[in-house]
Each structure stands twice: as C-alpha cells, then as structure tokens.
Amino acid sequence: MSPTERREQLLDTALRIIAADGVAGVSVDAVAKAAGVTRPVVYGQFTDAHQILRDLLDREGARALAQITGTLPADLEGADPLDTFTTVADGFFTAVTTHPDRWRAILLPVDATPPPVRVYRQRAENAIRARFAEITRYFVADRPGTETLDVDLLAHLLLTAMEEGGRLVLDDPDAYPPARLTAMARFLVESFFARYPTTAERDGRGRV
The missing domain is CATH 1.10.10 (Arc Repressor Mutant, subunit A)
Known part of the structure; x- marks a missing residue:
C-alpha cells in the first residue's frame, strides 16, 4: 500500500x-x-490514538458537511424557508441512515471523547451553527417582530434538535425513521414562520 x-x-x-x-x-x-x-x-x-481520532473526525466531518451542504440551495434568493429547512432535515436524517458508522463517530456525546477530539468537535459545531444562523437571518430579515429575535440561540437549538434526531435514528431506526423526524422538523419550522409572517402573508390572510 x-x-x-x-x-x-x-x-x-x-x-x-x-x-x-x-x-x-x-x-x-x-x-x-x-x-x-x-x-x-x-x-x-x-503519533497516538488521539491523532487517529482527530484525523478520522476531520475526514468524516468533511464528508458529513458535504452531505448537508448538498441539501442547501446554491442561492437562497427566492427560496422558500419551509421547503429549505425541510430539505435540510430530510437530507440530514437520510445521510445518517445511509452512513451510520460515520454519524455514530460524529454524534457521540462530547463528554465521551478525549479532550483534543472534544475541542475539534466544538469547533466543527460552531462552524455549522454559524451557517445555520446565516440562513435563519436571511429568512427572517423581512418578517416583522423578528428584530429582537436571538438568531444565534435559535441556530444553536436547531442544531441541537437535529443532532438529537440523528441519535434517535441511530439508536432505533424502526421507531424513528427519517420520514418521522423530517415531518416533525417541518411542523416546528412551519409553526415558527407562522408566528412571524411577512407583511405580504399577513395582508393575504386579512383579505381571506
């Protein structure tokens, strides 16, 4: 070799x-x-087991991130927020079931990993969380009432919920198939955006 x-x-x-x-x-x-x-x-x-784990997470993390970003539209201009987040959720949960070994390595509880690997995990999560926040800010920009919304905290909760859903599908795929988890993700996103309609959406409801 x-x-x-x-x-x-x-x-x-x-x-x-x-x-x-x-x-x-x-x-x-x-x-x-x-x-x-x-x-x-x-x-x-x-050099040691820690380097094996760091390099493994680096490789698998890059592949996992590519799977997730592949579900995002290349251009958010004109994209529907509900469809976008639903597609991301479906792509994520499907990726977990397609490559379970990869995602077990990524979604293991942070406390179970050695300190050097824990630092890497936290940095990777921070990067994904920042992307989530960027997308969320784009979709709430024209929605009245969101001016004081804590987008960073919302992005953190979104990522945490997706990770927990990934663990559920890994632990019990029969009880928690991707379709079930994706449906719940869509319901939560739909409920959120119904709370903060755009001016056009609100006016449309008034006419009805």
Missing part, C-alpha cells in the same frame, strides 16, 4: 471500531490488530 492508502485503511478500521466499541475502543493496539498490521505500521501514520 502507498502511505495514503495505508492511512485511509487505518482510518476506516478506526471507524469500524468506534461503531462497535465506541471511542474508548480506539487505540494503536486495537487499530493494528483489527487492520492486521503491526504497531509500527500504525505509528508510521499516526
């Missing part, structure tokens, strides 16, 4: 270990044994 191929093989092995035994199961010894190589082979790519 080339160094790049070997690195990918070891990261794939670590991902399978996390799916089976959690983060605590990842060690240089465990990765070497599961991959069928010696410890020096693993040390040739990583």
Whole structure:
C-alpha cells in the first residue's frame, strides 16, 4: 500500500471500531490488530490514538458537511424557508441512515471523547451553527417582530434538535425513521414562520 492508502485503511478500521466499541475502543493496539498490521505500521501514520481520532473526525466531518451542504440551495434568493429547512432535515436524517458508522463517530456525546477530539468537535459545531444562523437571518430579515429575535440561540437549538434526531435514528431506526423526524422538523419550522409572517402573508390572510 502507498502511505495514503495505508492511512485511509487505518482510518476506516478506526471507524469500524468506534461503531462497535465506541471511542474508548480506539487505540494503536486495537487499530493494528483489527487492520492486521503491526504497531509500527500504525505509528508510521499516526503519533497516538488521539491523532487517529482527530484525523478520522476531520475526514468524516468533511464528508458529513458535504452531505448537508448538498441539501442547501446554491442561492437562497427566492427560496422558500419551509421547503429549505425541510430539505435540510430530510437530507440530514437520510445521510445518517445511509452512513451510520460515520454519524455514530460524529454524534457521540462530547463528554465521551478525549479532550483534543472534544475541542475539534466544538469547533466543527460552531462552524455549522454559524451557517445555520446565516440562513435563519436571511429568512427572517423581512418578517416583522423578528428584530429582537436571538438568531444565534435559535441556530444553536436547531442544531441541537437535529443532532438529537440523528441519535434517535441511530439508536432505533424502526421507531424513528427519517420520514418521522423530517415531518416533525417541518411542523416546528412551519409553526415558527407562522408566528412571524411577512407583511405580504399577513395582508393575504386579512383579505381571506
């Protein structure tokens, strides 16, 4: 194997270990044994288990983010907020079920991860939360009554709710299929925007 191929093989092995035994199961010894190589082979790519986890989360996080951003419209101009957030939710929950090992590694409780990995997780979540806030600000900009809305807190709650939904579908996919979670997400978003109609929407209701 080339160094790049070997690195990918070891990261794939670590991902399978996390799916089976959690983060605590990842060690240089465990990765070497599961991959069928010696410890020096693993040390040739990583300094320790923390680096394995950091690099794994970096790789899987980038792939996961690509899955999510793929559900967003390239241009928000003229986009419908309800359809946009519903599409994001559906894309997210479908991605979780399509790549469960990836999302188990990402959605593990923060307290269960080593400190260096925890810092990485928090930075990644901050970046996603900022994007959520940006999209939310765009959609509430012309809605009376939202001037004092705490958009940053709202984005934080949206992300937290999506993460919890991801854990539910991973823990019990039969009870919490993507369609059920997406329907609830749509209901919540619809309720929010009904609370803050645009002037045109409000006038239209008045005419009815």
